[in-house]
Amino acid sequence: MIHELPVLPYSTEALQKAISSKTMEFHYGKHHQTYVNNLNNLIKGTKFEDASLETIILEADGAIFNNGAQVWNHTFYFMSFSPTGGGEPSGQLLELIKKQFGSISEFKEKFSQAAISLFGSGWAWLVLRPDGSLDIVQESNAGNPLRSGHKPLLTFDVWEHAYYLDYQNRRADYVSALWNIVDWGTVESRLSK
Numbered sequence: 001m002i003h004e005l006p007v008l009p010y011s012t013e014a015l016q017k018a019i020s021s022k023t024m025e026f027h028y029g030k031h032h033q034t035y036v037n038n039l040n041n042l043i044k045g046t047k048f049e050d051a052s053l054e055t056i057i058l059e060a061d062g063a064i065f066n067n068g069a070q071v072w073n074h075t076f077y078f079m080s081f082s083p084t085g086g087g088e089p090s091g092q093l094l095e096l097i098k099k100q101f102g103s104i105s106e107f108k109e110k111f112s113q114a115a116i117s118l119f120g121s122g123w124a125w126l127v128l129r130p131d132g133s134l135d136i137v138q139e140s141n142a143g144n145p146l147r148s149g150h151k152p153l154l155t156f157d158v159w160e161h162a163y164y165l166d167y168q169n170r171r172a173d174y175v176s177a178l179w180n181i182v183d184w185g186t187v188e189s190r191l192s193k
């Protein structure tokens, strides 16, 4: 099976209140595309040739895991945003966040800290645990919480390539800006997927 770069439901200029078109052109157009290309080359002739990305994340190691997980993680990340995003979650997601973290602002603070304090390259995740509660986890490099049995709901990419063109070393400013584009409807829909 040939993996493909997903088509995004917005233009490269659309997220400018947090992510510039230049960053989109590199992060989506070059980095994400390269993970797709690398994966397609690596799986040829292996048992993962026809495997889904989820199977690759759960079962592969080394370069196939790294590139497969990075394809999945980036698609999930880019699909979490919308030019009309921001604001606050509602419905079941709002109730779960209040139950786990006290309030939306306390949740955002904790999630932001997880993203800012992650050493090196990686991802901060909001996940649904098997017991139905929420958690915030940090994953290094290509790490993905599916591997720990968690359901991913939201992720912030904190590899430097995600923010360096726009924010240089100011990772905290990038993290803060991302809240302005989070598509909470998409995040909530992931609870039941």
Ligand code: MN
Pocket: 027, 031, 074, 157, 159, 161, 162
């Ligand atoms: Mn990235």
